[in-house]
Amino acid sequence: MRTQLLLALACLLGEGMAYAQTPLYVAPGGSASNPGTSINAPTTLATALATIPAGGTIYLRGGTYSLSASVIIPATNNGTASTNKNVVAYSSEVPVLDFSAQAIADANRGLVLDGDYWHFTGITITGAGDNGMLLAGNNNIIEKCIFSKNHDSGLQLSRYVTSNTTIGSWPSNNLILNCEAFDNQDPDNEDADGFAAKLTCGTGNIFRGCISHHNIDDGWDLYAKSDTGPIGPVTIDNCVAYSNGTLSTGSTSGNGDKNGFKLGGSGIAVNHIIRRSVAFNNGHHGFTDNNNPGNIEVTNNTSYNNAESNFNFREGSTATFRNNLSFNAGSSDKSNGTEVGASNVWWKNNVSTNSGGLVVSSADFISTSPSVGKNTDGSPNLGNFLALASGSDMINAGVITSGITYSGSAPDIGARESGSTTNPGTYSLSISASPAAGGTVTASPNAAAYTAGTVVTLTAAPTSGYTFSGWSGAASGTATTTTVTMNSNLAVTASFTASNGGGGGNTLRIDDAATTTSGYCGADGSRQNSYSGADGGYYINLSNSASKGVNYSITVPAAGTYSFVWRYSNGGANVSTTARLLVNGNTAVSSVSFPKTSAWTSWTTTAAVTATLAAGTNTVRIETTASTEFAVIDWLEVTGNSPAAGTCGSSLLNTLSYQHGAEETAAISEAAKVYPNPVVNNATISFYNRKETRVAVKIFDANGALISNVSNQLYPAGQNQINVDCSRLVKAVYFIRVERNGNNETLRVVKQ
Helix, strand or coil: CCCHHHHHHHHHHHHHCCCCCCCEEEEEECCCCCCCCCECCCHHHHHHHHHHCCEEEEEEEEEEEEECEEEECCCCCCCCCCCCCCEEEECCCEEEEEEECCCCCCCCCCEEEEECCCCEEECCEEECCCCCCEECCCCCCEECCEEECCCCEEEEEECCCCCCCCCHHCCCCCCCEEEEEEECCCCCCCCCEEEECCCCCCCEEEECCEEEEEECCCEECCEEEECCCCCEEEECCEEEEEECCCCCCCCECCCCCCEEEECCCCCCCCCCEECCCCEECCCCCCEEEECCCCCEEECCEEEEEECCCCCECCCCCCCCCCCCCEECCCCCCCEECCCCCCCCEEEEECCCECCEEEEEEECHHHHHCCCCCCCCCEECCCCCCCCCCCCCCCCCCCCCCCCCCCCCCCCCCCCCCCCCCCCCEEEEEEEEECCHHEEEEEECCCCEEEECCCEEEEEECCCEEEEEEEECCCCCCCEEEEEEEEEEEEEEEEEEEECCCCCCCCEEEEECCCCCCCCCCEECEECCCCCCCHHHHHHEEEECCCCEEEEEEECCCEEEEEEEEEEEEEEEEEEECCEEEEECCEEEEEEEECCCCCCCCCEEECCCEEHHHHEEEEEEEEECCCCCCCCCCEEEEEEECCCCEEECCCCCCEECCCCCCCCCCCCCCCCCHHHEECCCCEEEEEEECCCCEEEEEEEEEEEEEEEEEEEEEEECCEEEEEEEEEECCCEEEEEEEEECCCCCEEEEECCC
């Protein structure tokens, strides 16, 4: 019955559903004859990959997908810069793409991603006849994926089409984030790395938060070959390589190179970057240039107990070393290149050495017993392993450098900064527009996280009816283009101003002298004219008590952020200076300031506050918070996308009915409502209970499939609200069902 009701509602929406992107569901037993739009009728992986639109999401159910042929996403199958195509493990389930039925052969890769703007999350790939994944496209994100027991490198960045002969046609700007590779072994026991970006790899590729261990060859291989020439510089950040050269079963081979991080080859100069990374217990070197004479940046890394050198940068190297820590290697480090200050501690001739006299011993570490786990985001968690002990001379002994953050007076030496449970070095950038309808902001480069020191260019573009007025937060100025440097988590707001004050765009003034059908709907007090200077001669004098306010009705064409400014005076000796803004019966801004003026005849305006209005008619109320005298209110100005005066007595949630100068009882609607609608990130479910009752809130897709159980608990009598995180929903139409008192209420919501 539930599914029939929801399907009936979906049919009634008609053409309004045409633009919605319904997620596709894939399961090991899925059928190609199913469209995959229902979780109860999943399709196949091949069908979903071929049909998912840009911005859409494929949910892979848990279980083993037995595949005998390569899964190929061609260069013609792309997302866009603003809307990736997403392949995501459903809920907490574990989908495994098992290619064990493939013959062991160079052409038998597991998954070939030659397309652009894809985002894979939480997928395991195993058993491929060659690479588990060949990543040949551009601008892709591979996150929290596992590559195990493949017959060449677990994940390799290289071209797929052999006619792509220039570096500009090779895979570029890909992010491999918080992934793991292990037990990859080729037949010759010399080529299967955990991760490889080699031979034909473009620019801008990043490995961040990844773990590579127990692979028969290297943890990372950035080999360049004379036949194809230089590859693009690769960045490796906050990664761990250990026990490479030996499989987890204990078997090994004399053929593999067995390095943790192999950073080049063939005497070809490429300026790779490796930061905040750890290598230990590898069968050969921890970090090696592998005959790469380029200026490799080697910053804040720790290498421990590798069979040969912890750091092996040979004669001819022009690498630059900062804040690196080496301890207990099988043979001497080779540190040819440029050392910055006395910031590197090497292991040479079986002793610790440093140009400034620093010496490392086991006492400098909390623990030297290997321990590698994962944080909830998939990034490495080493616990106390190789973390610096309190009082270590390595703390605050490094040099300050671009791309490295730290706690204390200077960076510590080594990968693990004391005073922090994570390895810092990457930051987030939050960008917003105020009001939201005023314009857009783009960032270049656009990334989920930025390495410290990255310069990001921000560009503001006002929409029709608005002008750009300036930057706030981490940016400043009034030019439409500005830059920020990522040395911390930053937030930037672009402010836009309505081009005119007469609607069509932009600003609506509601005066207390207006009629009850022109936006002003009455107040808990009296309309007076005793103070000179009031606009139109009248103002509102509220009753001297808490929760007394002025009510307005405002209609807007679309949900969005609007700004609110009141004209007032506040000249009394003992008056409250703070109010709250309620929109549709719920607190939108908990503290609106009405600072005192010099006299009751001295009029001023409040600082603007912003709140979200739902599409259609909204009830807006400015309300006192203390049982005392308050400011007198003259008018309200609302700025945003075409606000207009609404008809009093009609609103989305609560109907507040008042007459001039006389307070009446608010008529409360018990119906559940959702706003904003459409929603981008977070929605609010509002409902009124006559008495305490259990309320269950569930989200369904347009086909009646249950997406999420949001809440199921007791809620008190009175007005209640529940916040719903919609950020992970794909763009589509959904239905929210509110179950209480034996009744069900179904709300339609559009995810933008």
